[in-house]
Amino acid sequence: MRRALSIPQLVITVHGWPWLVADCMGLRRQPYQLRVRNGACCELRPGTSDWWIFLEIFVFGIYRRVKDDIRRSATIVDIGANVGFFSVYASSLNPAAQIHAFEPFPKNVDQMKRNVQLNPRGLIHVHPEAVADKAGVAELYFTPGDDSGCSLNEVKGQSCSVNVINVNDLPARCGIESYDLLKMDCEGSELSILRVLSPAILAKVGAVILEFHHQEELESLAGIFSRAGFNCEILPQINTLYAQRAPRPGIGT
Secondary structure: OOOOOOHHHHHHHEEOHHHHHHHHOOOOOOOEEEEEOOOOEEEEOOOOOHHHHHHHHHHOOOOHHHHHHHHOOOEEEEEOOOOOHHHHHHHHHOOOOEEEEEOOOHHHHHHHHHHHHOOOOOEEEEEOOEEEOOOEEEEEEEEOOEEEEEEOOOOOOEEEEEEEEEHHHHHHHHOOOOEEEEEEOOOOOHHHHHHHOOHHHHOOEEEEEEEOOOHHHHHHHHHHHHHOOEEEEEEHHHOEEEEEEOOOOOOOO
């Protein structure tokens, strides 16, 4: 669901905002950099969906629900990182957090590396791979000009071959035993990933925030987390599910 853009909010929040407005009107031709009040800096590619994703994360605050989780996290895994805006946002809130960002689409990976370079205080590790229910090489489908809609399971106009790792190999790939926050936005692959995720690995996840793309899958997604001891919260206005591990009896109660 797209929100109305408040120019006063944009002016207060973003340095370089006239370039973004020009981009959303189709008037920008060259890449441009935006900086938000907390110091996070991002480069945007004109004529792509970068401007809208930037607004969602840094102006509209679609990940506001996990601010506290980010600030107390030592490790964060970002599946479906696109050009790294969420990872940059998380790093700006907690520069000490180790963030592992997974993105398979080559153009997005290149742009994410650029955004990581623009934020040298952070500890963002870029992994040019998809995460799915099985490892190997797969076709990633995309619509030219819509670099935010790449999908492994929804056929679109074009495709490219990408490397895929099994979700259960994440701890070994990242060199971590657990992760405090898992963010997922992988264009409809969320349920298939979570269905094969090892209970032993899920037990070491502190909180999850994911965008769901199919309303009919929401009950199954919430059920996976509820059975694993998470409390679930649905944010329907932004098609998001937030799951936080329930405190054990006698702890935090």
